[in-house]
Every structure is written in C-alpha cells, then in structure tokens.
Amino acid sequence: MYYVSTRDHTLHYTAAQAIEQGLSRDGGLFLPETFPQLPDLHGLLEMDYESRAASILQLFLDGFTQDEIRGFAQKAYGGGKFDCPEVAPVRELHCKTHILELWHGPTCAFKDMALQMLPHLLTASMAKNGEEKTVCILVATSGDTGKAALEGFKDVPGTKIMVFYPKDGVSDIQQLQMLTQEGQNVGVCAVVGNFDDAQTGVKTIFSDGAFREVLRQRGYVLSSANSINWGRVLPQIVYYISAYCDLVRSGKLAMGDGFNVCVPTGNFGNILAAYYAGKMGLPIQKLICASNANNVLTDFLQTGIYDRNRPFYNTTSPSMDILISSNLERLLFDLTGSDEEVRGYMAALSETGRYEVSDAVKEQIRARFVSGFCDDQRTLNTIEKVYHNTGYLMDTHTAVAYTVLQDYRAATADDTVTVVASTASPFKFCDSVLTALGVGEQAQGLTILQQLSQVTGKAIPKPLAALAGKAVRFDQTVEKEQMLAVVDQLLS
Numbered sequence: 003m004y005y006v007s008t009r010d011h012t013l014h015y016t017a018a019q020a021i022e023q024g025l026s027r028d029g030g031l032f033l034p035e036t037f038p039q040l041p042d043l044h045g046l047l048e049m050d051y052e053s054r055a056a057s058i059l060q061l062f063l064d065g066f067t068q069d070e071i072r073g074f075a076q077k078a079y080g081g082g083k084f085d086c087p088e089v090a091p092v093r094e095l096h097c098k099t100h101i102l103e104l105w106h107g108p109t110c111a112f113k114d115m116a117l118q119m120l121p122h123l124l125t126a127s128m129a130k131n132g133e134e135k136t137v138c139i140l141v142a143t144s145g146d147t148g149k150a151a152l153e154g155f156k157d158v159p160g161t162k163i164m165v166f167y168p169k170d171g172v173s174d175i176q177q178l179q180m181l182t183q184e185g186q187n188v189g190v191c192a193v194v195g196n197f198d199d200a201q202t203g204v205k206t207i208f209s210d211g212a213f214r215e216v217l218r219q220r221g222y223v224l225s226s227a228n229s230i231n232w233g234r235v236l237p238q239i240v241y242y243i244s245a246y247c248d249l250v251r252s253g254k255l256a257m258g259d260g261f262n263v264c265v266p267t268g269n270f271g272n273i274l275a276a277y278y279a280g281k282m283g284l285p286i287q288k289l290i291c292a293s294n295a296n297n298v299l300t301d302f303l304q305t306g307i308y309d310r311n312r313p314f315y316n317t318t319s320p321s322m323d324i325l326i327s328s329n330l331e332r333l334l335f336d337l338t339g340s341d342e343e344v345r346g347y348m349a350a351l352s353e354t355g356r357y358e359v360s361d362a363v364k365e366q367i368r369a370r371f372v373s374g375f376c377d378d379q380r381t382l383n384t385i386e387k388v389y390h391n392t393g394y395l396m397d398t399h400t401a402v403a404y405t406v407l408q409d410y411r412a413a414t415a416d417d418t419v420t421v422v423a424s425t426a427s428p429f430k431f432c433d434s435v436l437t438a439l440g441v442g443e444q445a446q447g448l449t450i451l452q453q454l455s456q457v458t459g460k461a462i463p464k465p466l467a468a469l470a471g472k473a474v475r476f477d478q479t480v481e482k483e484q485m486l487a488v489v490d491q492l493l494s
Contacts, residue, residue, distance in 0.1 A: 003064045005032045005232065008335040009345050017063045018127035021233040022137070024226035025208050029348070030341070032232045033332050034062060040243065040283040047251045051089035052079045054247065055119075055240045062236055063123075065130060074126070078118040078237075083108055085464065090115065090241045092248045095394060098417055099407070100254065101424045102245045105397075109179060110427040110463045111321075112272065113150035116229075116237040121154045123233045124225060125161070135223045138493055139163040140207060142200035142228060144268060145172040145321040146426060148190070149179040151227040156185035163227070164189040164492050166200040169479050172320050175430045175466065178448075182472035189492045190476040193485065196314050197268075198326045203485040204228070213486060222493050229271030230328050238275035243284055245421050255419060262420040264290035264410075266403040267299055268322035270329035272423060277333065277370065287418055289371050292406035294319045297375035299327055304373060306364035308347075309356040318378045318434040319398040321425070326351075334359065337366045374406035381405060385428075385438035395458055398431050400424040401438075429454060429466050 005020035007013055009030030015023070020032040038061040046054050056075040060068055079089050084106045093101045107114025128137060139161060141151045148165040155163045165180060169192040172180075180190045193200045207213065208224060217224065229235055242263060249255040263286050265273040273291055280286035293300045295315040302308045310325040317323055335344050338360075350357035359367075376384075384401040388394055396404065403422050410416065428435045432450040436457065445453040448470050451462045480488055 003038070003062060004035045006035050007032060007341070008331050009341050009348070011035075011341045016065055018065055018130040021123050021127040021231065022131055022133060022223075022225060024224070024231040025205070029205070029209060030344070031230055031328070031332050033335065037278065037281050038062065043243075043247060043250070043257065046243070046247050049247075050087075051244055052076055054244045055079060055237065058240045058243060059236065066126065070126060074119060074122040077122055083118060084114075088248070090244060092245050092421070093394070094254070095388070095392060095422075097254075098419050100245075100249065100419070100421050101394070101396070101400070102241065102421050103424045104241060105424065105427045107150075108153050108465050109146065109149045110430055110465055111146035111150060112423070112425040113146045114153075115241055116234045117147070117150040117154040117227060119237040120151075120227055120231070120233045121158045121161070125158060127233075128160070133223065135218070135221050137161050137225050138217065138222050138489070139225055139227045140204045140489065141165045141226065142197065142204045143167045143172075143180075144197040144324055145176040146430075147228060149176065149183070152180060152183045152185065152188050152190070155187070155227070156183070157187060162187045162189070162222075162492060164191065164489055166191050166193050166204065166485060166488075168192070168196045168200055169194050171196055171316060171323060173431050173433075175432065175451075175469075176320070178469055178474075181474045181476050182469060183475065189488070191485075191488050192479040194479065194481050197324050198310075198314075199482045200485075201228070201326060201328065203482045207486050207489060210486065213490075217493060220493060228328070229269055235271055235275055235278070235329070235332075238272060239279050239282070242276045242279040242286075242421075246284055249419070249421075258285060260285040260287040260418065262286065262288045262290060262416070262418045263423070264292060264403045264407045264420055265423045266292045266319065266322055266399040266425055268296075268324040268327065270299065270327040270333070272425070274329045274332055276423075280370075281336075288416070290403075290407055290410055290420070291371055291373040292403040293373065293375040294322050294381070294402050295375065295377050296323050296325055298325050299330070300373040300375045302330070303367055303371045306361075306367065307356070307358045308351065310351070311355040318381055318431065319402050321399055322402065334363070337363050372410055374409050376402055376405040376409075382434065382438035385435055386440070389439065389458070395428045395435070395460055396424060397426045397428040398434050399426055427463050427466070428460075429463055
C-alpha cells in the first residue's frame with residue numbers, strides 16, 4: 003500500500019515515509035492510495051483492544067511485520083497505561099445511545115488513543131527509512147493534543163518535541179498539564195492568538211525550506227504529532243471498529259446492523275477516522291458532526307461553503323475552538339479524487355479565507371454527514387440534565403455532541419442506535435462542569451478537582467490528581483511570528 007499527497011497524487015510514499023514526514027512537502031496531507039476492506043468482524047469480537055488494534059493497523063502498514071505491530075499495540079495500550087481493561091469502553095446511556103469513552107489514558111483525553119501509538123510508529127518508521135537524525139516533533143494544540151503528545155514522546159530516544167498552545171485558549175487543567183510536563187526532550191510555549199494562529203505557525207515552519215536545511219545540517223528532521231500526520235489518524239479508526247464489536251458482543255446490535263456516530267469536532271480528524279472506518283465497511287449510517295459556537299464545519303457540511311471569515315469564540319469546549327479544520331482536506335480529496343481540485347480549494351482558503359465545493363461534492367457530503375452546533379449555555383444545560391436524569395457526568399465537548407444528537411433526533415425521528423464519542427474526562431473542565439451543576443463558589447487551583455469529586459461522588463482520575471505538587475517548568479509566551487525562533491532555540 004502506498005500513500006499519496008492530497009495536493010499531488012503522482013508522488014508515492016511508503017507508510018514509513020508518510021509517517022516520518024508528517025506533512026507532505028507540497029503542503030498536502032498523506033492518505034492511502036486505496037483503503038482496505040475490514041476483515042471478518044466475527045474474528046475481532048473476543049479480542050482485547052490491543053489485538054483489535056494490531057489487526058486493523060496491519061492492513062495499512064506494509065513494510066512492518068505482524069510482530070512489530072503487535073509490539074506497538076502492547077506498548078501503546080498495555081502495561082496499565084489506561085485505567086480500565088477495555089481501554090476504550092462503551093457505556094450505555096440508554097438503549098439507543100452509547101458513550102464511547104476515549105479518555106482513560108495517561109492524559110485523560112481521547113488524544114491518548116493515537117499519541118500512545120504514534121511514537122512507536124514514528125521511531126520505527128525512521129529506522130526503516132535509514133534515518134539517523136533526531137526527529138523534532140512540532141505540535142499546535144487546542145488543549146488535549148499537546149499534553150498527550152508530550153507524554154507520548156517524553157524521553158523517547160532520538161526525539162525532541164515542541165508544543166505551542168494559544169494563550170488563554172485552553173482550560174486551567176490543560177495548561178497545567180503541559181507546563182508541568184516532565185522529560186528532558188520537551189518544550190512548551192504559549193502563542194498570543196488562537197489555535198488557528200498556532201497551527202498556521204507550525205505549518206509555516208514546515209514549509210520553510212531554508213530552515214529545514216539548517217536543521218538538517220544540525221542533525222534534525224521535522225515531523226508532526228498533530229492529526230495532519232497519518233500516524234495520528236490511523237489509530238483513531240480502530241476505536242470505532244472496536245466499539246461496534248463491543249455493541250455486537252453485548253447484544254446491543256446484531257452483526258451487520260447499522261448505527262450512527264456522533265463526534266464533537268474541531269480539526270475534523272476524529273470524525274474523519276469514523277468516515278474511514280465506514281469506507282472500510284463498518285456499517286455507519288450517519289456521521290453526526292457536532293460543533294460549538296465556532297460552527298464553521300456545521301455551515302460547510304450544510305451549504306458546501308467553507309468560510310473562516312467570522313468571529314472566533316473562546317468557549318467552554320476549547321478543544322473545538324478552531325476555524326481552520328485541517329483534516330477536511332483529506333475528505334475533499336477522497337470525495338473529488340482530484341488533487342487539482344483540492345489545490346484550488348486550499349489556495350482559495352489561503353488567499354481569501356473561503357471556498358465553495360462543487361455540487362457533486364455537496365451531494366456526497368449530504369449523503370453521509372449531518373451537522374449541528376450549540377452554544378455554551380445549552381452545553382451546560384445538557385451536562386446538568388444528563389447528570390440529574392442518569393447520574394452520568396460528561397465533559398463540555400461530549401455535551402456538545404449529545405446536544406447536537408438530540409437536536410438531530412428531534413428533527414428527523416431517527417432512533418438508530420448511536421455511539422457518541424466522549425473525548426475528555428469532565429475533570430479536565432472542572433469550572434464549567436461545576437457551573438453546569440449550579441456550583442457558583444468554586445475552589446481555586448487544583449483544589450477544584452476535589453470539589454468536583456465531592457459534589458458528584460466521582461473519583462478524580464489519577465493522572466490529574468498527580469498534578470498536585472508538580473513544579474511549573476515552562477512559562478514562555480511569544481507572538482506567532484516568533485515561533486520559528488523558539489524552535490531554533492530548542493534545537494541549538
């Protein structure tokens with residue numbers, strides 16, 4: 003299996019080359035030239051998560067042995083790194099709605115599902131490519147990716163990692179997780195602006211040929227741990243397939259039954275993984291894309307017009323505070339089959355902040371996707387209502403998804419069994435969750451974790467409880483134009 007760029011399909015790369023590079027030199031994103039079909043799912047039913055992951059990953063990773071891939075899966079998902087044996091458990095909210103909890107890993111967010119795997123894929127890919135230089139991982143984060151990447155690459159030999167996050171654009175807990183990160187090969191820096199500013203800055207560094215040459219002479223190569231790297235998206239496909247297997251095994255679905263998937267979406271990587279699972283044969287009927295007040299994706303999926311020229315909102319679901327959804331480019335390539343058409347859309351986005359897809363693409367999107375959004379007040383109302391009625395406590399991002407699902411059902415009467423992707427522990431957003439539960443006087447600092455635990459009777463996740471007493475190691479804030487200098491300093 004070869005990989006191609008969304009902006010030049012004539013160039014062919016091995017899986018190892020695509021994973022090492024992260025972003026194509028033409029600015030495009032890598033994806034498989036063709037997608038494999040799923041194996042017989044009956045064979046996956048009784049497997050644990052590690053084995054399911056290995057079975058799916060090997061379909062995409064030509065050049066890697068089965069033993070290597072099994073080893074990656076064991077290192078990523080075994081050894082007690084996740085606080086439940088299922089790794090990504092499916093919880094029944096009611097008979098038609100199931101919550102896929104993706105936050106039981108070391109940083110309490112769904113990014114662990116991919117970023118515990120990526121370091122093994124990346125370092126093995128470099129070895130297969132004969133690359134002896136140190137790889138520098140550049141990351142722009144809207145909250146959860148940063149900590150998950152830092153934790154995944156912490157002290158991994160042959161790597162350095164620099165994470166940029168928007169100043170005042172992440173939760174207090176998310177920020178503290180990053181600023182106290184341990185490891186000798188890590189760096190963290192705040193950027194004045196929003197996530198799109200940080201993400202654009204990282205892409206600019208990647209496209210700077212002169213700087214890449216300077217780094218090459220110093221013994222470094224650049225790569226990415228953002229979902230622009232295929233090694234990030236690939237492991238995410240696994241958990242949708244695993245969730246379906248769990249529903250079948252528990253009798254909630256019969257093999258072959260269709261189901262819907264609802265995903266809180268910012269950079270479009272998480273829902274894109276579900277789309278790819280469907281492309282491989284998983285019987286997903288509707289992909290429900292849920293946005294917060296930064297509803298650029300809702301508008302696009304409904305109208306075919308992508309327009310980032312709009313107000314930017316800092317919301318209670320900060321990991322979705324994004325106006326440039328990078329992974330949408332992969333979907334456009336898949337639906338158009340044309341790198342020329344994609345280049346045109348991306349050029350228009352860069353030049354004017356706007357593009358409109360063809361009628362043929364609009365028709366394909368409407369056949370697969372539905373979308374909606376909700377504001378902060380409705381998000382908080384959902385947290386309170388679900389907790390009051392069921393005892394289930396969800397974070398703000400999951401609440402956005404659940405709200406949009408309820409809106410969709412009310413509008414369509416579609417009662418298909420639906421899996422809602424739950425992307426973070428509620429304890430990462432204590433202030434918002436407590437506000438939703440009617441707690442006005444809130445504790446300061448890490449004591450707020452204990453307050454939420456006392457109010458709800460839920461246990462504080464161990465990785466968050468362990469933040470107590472950790473020293474802040476990073477305190478730098480820069481303008482986006484200074485990001486390259488920060489990387490240069492890290493690697494000097």
